[in-house]
Amino acid sequence: MLRLKSCTLSLSVRAMLRVWLVVCILICTSTAHAAKELAVTIDDLPFLYGRYLPDSVESERFRDILKILRKHDVKVIGFVVGSRIDARRGQLLDEFEAEGHVVGNHTFTHPDLNTTSVDWYNDDIMKCEKAIEKWVHEAKYFRYPFLHQGPNETKDLGVARFLAAHGFTNVPVTIDNADWHYNKEYAAALKGRDSVGVDSIGRAYIVHIQEMSGRFDSLAVAKLHRDVKHILLIHMTELNAVYLDQLLTWYEEQGWKFITLTEALTDPVYQMQDSYIGPNGMSWLLRL
Numbered sequence: 001m002l003r004l005k006s007c008t009l010s011l012s013v014r015a016m017l018r019v020w021l022v023v024c025i026l027i028c029t030s031t032a033h034a035a036k037e038l039a040v041t042i043d044d045l046p047f048l049y050g051r052y053l054p055d056s057v058e059s060e061r062f063r064d065i066l067k068i069l070r071k072h073d074v075k076v077i078g079f080v081v082g083s084r085i086d087a088r089r090g091q092l093l094d095e096f097e098a099e100g101h102v103v104g105n106h107t108f109t110h111p112d113l114n115t116t117s118v119d120w121y122n123d124d125i126m127k128c129e130k131a132i133e134k135w136v137h138e139a140k141y142f143r144y145p146f147l148h149q150g151p152n153e154t155k156d157l158g159v160a161r162f163l164a165a166h167g168f169t170n171v172p173v174t175i176d177n178a179d180w181h182y183n184k185e186y187a188a189a190l191k192g193r194d195s196v197g198v199d200s201i202g203r204a205y206i207v208h209i210q211e212m213s214g215r216f217d218s219l220a221v222a223k224l225h226r227d228v229k230h231i232l233l234i235h236m237t238e239l240n241a242v243y244l245d246q247l248l249t250w251y252e253e254q255g256w257k258f259i260t261l262t263e264a265l266t267d268p269v270y271q272m273q274d275s276y277i278g279p280n281g282m283s284w285l286l287r288l
């Protein structure tokens with residue numbers, strides 16, 4: 001009798017272990033196959049430092065980026081600096097929109113909230129909205145220049161409340177990086193006809209974005225114990241007109257899936273209260 005009971009017990013323990021093993025395998029498999037997700041956002045449209053390239057070259061670089069996005073089937077949001085729009089660049093924004101990309105507000109003159117008043121800054125936002133109204137439809141998205149959201153509580157709340165009252169969604173960034181800096185070096189090397197420099201800066205840029213993607217993805221998992229729907233910030237630059245193709249290919253090879261901004265913003269991480277008030281621009285993950 002006793003022997004029979006112990007045998008029954010061991011059978012049921014074995015059955016439970018088997019079930020547990022199956023559950024573990026299922027969890028591990030689903031985690032291993034869960035793709036990292038990424039929305040691509042591009043700042044400083046129509047074109048970063050738009051005054052230094054001849055018009056035709058600038059238009060060509062802009063269209064090169066459109067071509068790369070089309071090749072990888074990536075739909076992005078472009079944050080526009082309103083004062084930089086003229087007839088030619090307006091045409092580029094028409095083409096951008098026709099490809100299915102979304103236009104957002106990046107202020108009229110790209111001011112730094114650290115050094116401007118709240119009222120002046122908010123006026124600048126509205127001037128941009130007027131300049132881009134042709135391309136803004138369902139939702140109003142805003143990106144702070146330099147990711148500076150206010151060096152003190154008065155400025156932080158003064159702009160945040162203004163944005164909320166006027167129906168804007170602030171679009172934070174999880175994968176912050178220095179692509180603009182690499183572009184500056186790249187443009188200088190191009191100007192100096194330094195082909196070795198051009199090439200090595202391009203390769204260093206790719207490595208930089210790879211490192212920052214890994215770093216912020218690890219930070220998200222460490223802080224939230226799960227994957228987040230990432231938002232990458234890059235700029236509309238000469239550098240990306242050449243290297244964005246390689247960059248997007250790398251993400252694809254690593255198993256990342258491109259999503260739209262709307263999809264990314266469904267992640268509850270973007271509803272969390274950030275705890276940082278200060279002069280620095282940074283990843284949303286560091287603000288939490």
Ligand SMILES: [Zn+2]
Pocket residue numbers: 043044106110145146
């Ligand atoms: Zn900017």
